[in-house]
Every structure is written in structure tokens, then in C-alpha cells.
Amino acid sequence: MNDSAPVAVDLALVGGGGAGSLVLAALHRHGVRGLRVAVVDPVRKHGQDRTWAFWGRPGGDLDPLLSASWDQVEVTTTARRRVLDLTPLRYAMLRSAPVYARAAEAERHLGVRRIDAAVTGLDDDGAGVLVRGADGVPLARASWVLDSRPRPPARPGRTSWLQHFRGWWVESGGPLFDPARAVLMDFRTPQPGRGVSFGYVLPVSDRYALVEYTEFSPGRLTDDGYDRALRGYLGRLGLDPAALTVREVEDGVIPMTDAPFPRRPSPRVVRLGTAGGATRPSTGFTFSAMLRQADQVAGALAAGRPPVPAPAYPRRHLWMDAVALRALDTGRVGGPEFFDRLFDRNPAERVLRFLDGDTSPGEDLAVMRSSPLLAMTSAVVGDAAGRIRGRLCRPVG
Template sequence: MRPTVPGEPDGPAAVDLLLAGTGAAGLSLLDALARHGVTGLRLLVVDPVDRLHAHPWDRTWCFWSKRTPAHLQKAMVASWRIAEIAAPDGAGNRLDLDPYRYHMLTADAYARLVARRVARAEAELGWHVETLVDGVRHIVDGPDAATATTESGERLTASWVFDSRPRPPTRARTTLLQHFRGHLVRTRQPRFDAERILLMDFSVPQPDRGVAFGYCLPTDAHTALVEYTVFSAQECTEPEYDEHIRDYRTRLGLAPQDDQDTTTAHVEHGVIPMTDGRFDPHPGHRVIRIGAAAGATRGSTGYTFAAVTRQTDVVAGLLAAGATPRVPDAYPRRHRVLDAIMLRALADGRLAGAPFFTRLWQANPPVRVLEFLQGTSTPRQEAAVIGTCPSLAMLGAAASLFTAGNPLSRPGI
């Protein structure tokens, strides 16, 4: 790799592509570049965690699709067709998601898969890949190259810098946090039905504003990911998270803490901003943001992974064709308007979250809900979904947004 030219952020690029961060978006971009057959790529991966070699399991990603994506199949832990939604009173609603499947993959399995594809690209496509275990402090754009400065002070230039680091939105009017604590639980005795997931369980105690739910994703009769999730303005304290997940384990008939039958193999924690703010994927000529930093997180649900893969596939295809990479919108504009209204209704207490989401699943076919949440629904499907929403709460939230600026015209939408 050629050395950086000191003091010249617009000087010769040391590499073709610098990737800042290897979470879901960074791994997905590497995967897409290899699958699209981009040749002769000089690539530098910069991340405080060397995911291409260490493969830590610190998170899971879930999404749904009509067909199991062939390029992700080897990283998937499980897929399900049958789901259940539990109402606030505990009553269950069984859903057949067909033709969709709900998929779960883990960070370590996906990182291993991508690492193998990167190694194959080095051997067959002429890639030269280096990994720098460091964080990126800031990035300076230029007309022909961009320069990233690491936390340790190293300056690196690249023809393109893809930045997947989380960042706050601009011009946000409403922001909630999706925060969760999960346990990967293993039991000696068979406790789970691996053919069915509990996708949303609203029988857990609810916050004054927002919504809380549990879920249980069994991968076999002895193993399941059990999580407690909240949409609210603030995170819980550590003791509160521990209390909530213990309580939810008890509700599922599991021991609240590890015993002779039940062990916790892994603890998962995360915070995902849900916002109507604006994310600019193109802050400069040579700097491109991907993932949540490019608006891939759905404002009303926090789901991100499917949109990430759609965006990185487009970017990789453009690079393979020798074109300027552009990140497409993750979701249609009309969906972002509806997300903004729902977020405001939840945040200001106009909308009781648990009854709202319960009715959403009860009053609509599962396919309609899934396609709406995925951002692939038609206007006709969306009109049907809107027809099942509490009109007074939504109209009040829309009016509140208009006092802050027209939700149909603000840049955040």
C-alpha cells in the first residue's frame, strides 16, 4: 500500500476504498463487492474490532424475505414461517408468514462468511486487503480522494471512503430509542418449539409513553434468544434491564437466573435510534455513508438489516460497472411521512403502543404488514394499513408535526 502524502488530503489515493467500520453495513458492502466481481480492488478496513479475523459474537440481525437469500444462507442460524403475537392480556395470535420467512443470523457467522469471500476475492479477483485495528476520528473530503484520520493519529487516503460509523441525524423532530437486553438461553430439557417464534409479546409491563415487548426466537428445542425491548425516550438503568429480562424469562416459564437446567450462553444489548431526522449518505464528493448513517434504520420499527443489504448491493453494482457509487433511499418518502406521524404519536403519549401494534397484526394479513414494514408495499396496501390505525391519535400527531414544519416538505422526510 502506498504511503499517504503528508498534508495533502486531496493527494494520490493510497487505496481504492477505505471502509470505516465493519458492522452489518461494512460486512454487507464487502460481501456485495465480492459477489459483484469487482476486480483489482485495493481496500483498507479500519475498525477497533477486527471482525474479519476475530469474528466476535456481539449481536444478531433479523429480517424477513420471500426467498432465503442464497448469499446469506450459510450465516443464518434459523428461519421461521410461523409467528405469534401476544396481546397485552396475553392472548396469542398465530400468524402464518408464508410466502415470507423470518430469518436470524449472528455477527460471528456473517463475519466468517464474509471473511471467506474476501479471501477468495484476493485469490481470484486480485484484491489487496489490509486491516487496521483502530477507530476513525474524522474524515476530510476532496475532489479526487478523501482522507481519514484514525484515533491514533494515522492519516489514510482513499479514492472512496465508505463510512458506516453511527451518527446522529439532522433536523429530527421526534426521536425514540429502541433499546433491549437479550439472553441466549440453553436448557438441558427441551423447552422450545423451534418451528414457531414469539415475535412480539405485549403482555410485559408497559412504559407511560412508548411501548415494550418481549420476544423469543428458538433455534432448537433447547436454545432460544429471549429479549426484552422498549421504544422510549430514555434507556433503562443496568439494574432495570436485568430485572426486566429476569421477569420475562419467568413469564416464559424459564428460570429467572441460571440453574441446573438453564444457562445463559450470551448476553446481548443494544440501542437503536428511531427518528424522523435526515441522514445524508453523500456528505462529500468522495465520502459515502452506509447503513444506519445512510437512513437504513426504519423509523417506526428499528429494523435495519434488509435495507442495508439493498443499499450495499446497489453501491457494489455501480462500482463493478465503473460508475459513481450512489446510495439509494432506504424507504419510500411516503413511508417516512407515516413513520414520522407514528413516532410523534408514541412519543407524546397520544398512542398506546401495545394495543396499537397488537391491532396492526390482528386487523391486517401478515403479508401486508411485512411488506409495509419492509418498505415494499403498494399505496393500496398502505391505505389498508392506515385504515386500521386509530385516526384521532394519528391526526393529532400529524397536526403536531405541522406546527413544527410541514412533514411532507421537511428535509428529514
């Protein structure tokens, strides 16, 4: 873009990754017409750069794009292996390439303007937002901005962990995997001193699967640390890493924190994705909330309302997450024990809906009763004390 005057649009999507792509597809699906839209991002996303795994009911809009789905998953500890029937839900894998391709198709139908530039500022005067690029150059003037760029929280949380992982897409010369069943959590990995680790396996066929090592802990590993962990996990599965071909490697880091992520930093700027609170603090799951945000934004615009989605999770769930994180962080409860009890004492469908923020208060109580009560009660007291200290120490003005 070489024009000196900023482009006038109704909606500017700052960031064209997963959250922005889902919004574009939702606008097209909801039949939004006559809306001037711009996507502002220095990079045009395409190809396979990430994989999302999520659960939901079959028959959704994303079904034609899925790489695989499973009605059963395994949760394994050193003590036992549990096979969970997810009916009426299913666990699904979605790779990024078809999501980006669908967004590109939606762009063409919607007549979206692309601005290939990094955004350095959003000046919101209450009537609109001036989107600025390098050296403060005006790029666009938008009635509303949806900002999905990664952002730090408004202030540090009482507990701040990371979900960090590395996955190998491995291919074998013969049948090794069961394509009818995914491994959701396998806690037979060596557990870190402070945190929890697990492996999982998402098979696309009997010879091709994503095998991943994940940690919930305060800090990342080295590259060699992730590779050692993956080789060790493959050995635990009875697989020889030397007999497998690694076709792709995926890495990721997702915040797990009770720190606040403001959804509306100014009147006409709305944040989406992790920056807009879509990441579940206790698990790092993000995709389902991003999908809800996109659908709510598109539905609001189709009805002539402001594009402001609802909070990604109920406040009571965020409080429960803060307590769970504190219990894990202080060592009051072990990660494998916590998740093992969660799945052992609740129907799998309830656990998955809880992790998606879709359970009733009565179901939430059932989930709470299934956790180690003494340890969690201690964490509740500690969380309350931390909140009081935070309010007393917070600067005034």
C-alpha cells in the same frame, strides 16, 4: 500500518462491522475485480457479538449462514395470542460470526488492505477523500469512502426515542421451546409510562433460545432494570430463570427518530447503516436495509458507476413513521394497540414488507386505514405544525 504516505485506493470502508462486512461479501458475490479496497477500523470483527433478525424470502444468499428461521410467528397482547403465517416470507436469525467470516474470505479474494486505526477526519476535495487518523495523520487517499460509523443526526428530531434491549441466550436441561415458531412481539410485559415494551423468543432448538426484553422509549434502563424485566418475562412464559443457564448476553441501543441522517455528507463520502438512514424510525429495524445498501453499492461498482445506494426507505414511509412516533410519544395511541391493529387488519406479509419499505402507495393506504384514525389524524396535524415551526425557527445561512 507504519508507512508515512497514505495508501491510494479506489474505495475505503471506514468501519468494518455489519454494514462494512456486508459490502465486502457483496463485492465478492458481484465479481468485482481490479478494485483497490481498504478497510479502516481499529478493531477486526470476529465471533458472536450481535444477532440480526429479519424477514425475507427463502433461498437467498444468506441461507447457508442462518442459525434458524421460522414460517410462523406469534404476536401476543393481554387480550389475545395471534399466530401469523408469514408465507411467502419467513423470519430469520443471523448471528455475526458467519457474517464476519464471510467478509474475511471476501477480503482475501479481493486483496483488501487493512488499516488498523481509528478515523478522525474525512477531507473530501471533490476529486477524492483523504482519510485521517490520530493527530491528523493521513491513512489513505480514496476515490470514494463508505462510512458506517455511528453518527448523530444532522439536527434533532421532533421525536427522538430509542429501541433498547437486552437478550439472554438461555439453555435448558429439557425441551421447553417450540423451534418451529418464534415470538415476534409479546406485549404482556409491564408497559412504561411513556413508550412501549415487549418480549420476544427466538428458539434455535427445543432447549436453546434467545429471549429478549425490548423497549421503545426515550431513555435506557439500568442493568438491573433490564435483568428484572427479563426475569419477569421468563416468569410470564412459565419458565423459572433459576432452571435456565444463561450462555450469552446481548445488549443494544438503536435510534428511533424522525431526525435526518444525511446519506452523503460530502460529494465522495457515502454513509451506510444507521448513519446512512438504514434504521426504520418507527421500529428500529435496520438489517434488511443494510443488506440492500451493500447489494446496490456492489452492483454499481461492478457496472462502473459511483457506489451510491438509493434511499433506504421511501419519503412517504419516513413521513408515516414520523406521524406514528409522534402519536406514540404524545400518548394519543398505545403501542400494543397500534401493533395489534396493524397485524389484525393486514396480512402479515404486507405488514412485514411495509416495515421493510417495500410496499406500494396503495398498500400504504391500507396500512394507514388500519391505524386508529382519530389519534393518527391528530398526530398528522401535530407533525405538520412541528415541521412549520422547525422551518420558521431554523437559522438562515
